[in-house]
Amino acid sequence: MLNEFRQDLVSGEWVLFVVGRTHSLREDEDKDFYQIKKQCPFENFQESGQEIIWNYPDSENWRAAVIKNKYPAMRQGLCTTEKNYGPFKLFDPIGDHEVVVYREHDYGVYKFSISDFTDMVRIYKKRFTELVQKSECAKYILIFHNQGRSAGASIYHPHSQIITMPILPPDIFRSINGSFSYYKEHKKRVYSDLLEWEQKERKRIVYENKEFIVFCPYVSKYPYEMRIFSKESHAHFNQMPDSSDEFYADALFTSLQKIKAALDKPPFNMFIHTAPLKDDFGVHMHEFYHWHTEIIPHLKIDAGVEIGTGVAINVVDPNDAAETLRKASI
Numbered sequence: 001m002l003n004e005f006r007q008d009l010v011s012g013e014w015v016l017f018v019v020g021r022t023h024s025l026r027e028d029e030d031k032d033f034y035q036i037k038k039q040c041p042f043e044n045f046q047e048s049g050q051e052i053i054w055n056y057p058d059s060e061n062w063r064a065a066v067i068k069n070k071y072p073a074m075r076q077g078l079c080t081t082e083k084n085y086g087p088f089k090l091f092d093p094i095g096d097h098e099v100v101v102y103r104e105h106d107y108g109v110y111k112f113s114i115s116d117f118t119d120m121v122r123i124y125k126k127r128f129t130e131l132v133q134k135s136e137c138a139k140y141i142l143i144f145h146n147q148g149r150s151a152g153a154s155i156y157h158p159h160s161q162i163i164t165m166p167i168l169p170p171d172i173f174r175s176i177n178g179s180f181s182y183y184k185e186h187k188k189r190v191y192s193d194l195l196e197w198e199q200k201e202r203k204r205i206v207y208e209n210k211e212f213i214v215f216c217p218y219v220s221k222y223p224y225e226m227r228i229f230s231k232e233s234h235a236h237f238n239q240m241p242d243s244s245d246e247f248y249a250d251a252l253f254t255s256l257q258k259i260k261a262a263l264d265k266p267p268f269n270m271f272i273h274t275a276p277l278k279d280d281f282g283v284h285m286h287e288f289y290h291w292h293t294e295i296i297p298h299l300k301i302d303a304g305v306e307i308g309t310g311v312a313i314n315v316v317d318p319n320d321a322a323e324t325l326r327k328a329s330i
């Protein structure tokens with residue numbers, strides 16, 4: 001029975017494993033989340049007043065549309081600097097917030113084929129690259145996909161989001177600093193050590209193709225959490241060569257089919273962690289950082305310990321999670 005604190009090698013965060021005592025994962029309240037087409041703001045962009053940025057692959061036979069988020073978390077404007085209010089620092093949320101809308105209302109990621117994921121990857125990469133060029137104030141770009149209401153999706157129609165931020169988000173700050181410290185101490189990437197060890201132990205690997213590897217991290221904060229790494233190490237997501245798109249799509253497809261089969265279509269958050277856009281480490285970020293994807297199924301609610309201390313409690317041994325996912329037939 002696994003009962004110990006484990007420290008994340010990159011962020012330094014502690015995770016408490018309490019496996020066996022309570023195995024009460026949350027019942028999925030999401031099964032009934034559905035919105036009819038008639039009320040869907042993504043059925044007719046003109047009618048619902050959405051501003052289209054780009055249709056993929058073209059406006060006639062589009063399979064996905066990139067639109068401006070009508071209720072953005074960031075707003076358009078000129079780059080500003082930090083301000084103060086008493087002892088506090090303030091920053092204007094200048095940035096872009098885009099939505100990638102997939103065409104079919106009832107055809108979400110659990111139904112996507114590898115070719116649909118390849119479309120998704122190409123759209124992500126093109127918008128990422130264009131936003132890097134366009135956004136002078138952006139320090140970070142997050143690409144994410146919320147599936148299900150309890151994972152934060154307020155609209156049923158399948159969509160992903162891309163947001164640029166003028167600050168460095170705390171999770172990225174911790175990871176980038178942690179991996180830079182590791183690099184200074186060991187003269188190598190923390191991610192290379194992590195991947196080498198996972199490949200050697202092979203207990204937590206869920207899936208692998210020629211270019212990508214999927215595993216449940218040894219220090220998983222959440223039950224059945226999965227990470228997808230490219231075997232070629234790049235710091236930024238858009239450095240991935242086009243020839244890798246299909247391998248990445250295959251890894252995404254397989255990961256989501258695995259949680260669909262093993263956990264009965266749970267709500268989840270999926271996001272890409274990539275290096276910050278601005279580099280002031282004195283050494284190129286690919287020397288110590290490695291972009292990757294995280295998939296976090298929503299099976300557990302954070303409670304007193306998590307919110308009160310920042311220590312995540314995980315009730316599933318990552319070895320067991322990986323075995324369940326690996327064996328799930330898709």
Ligand SMILES: [Zn+2]
Binds near residue numbers: 157
């Ligand atoms: Zn719709």
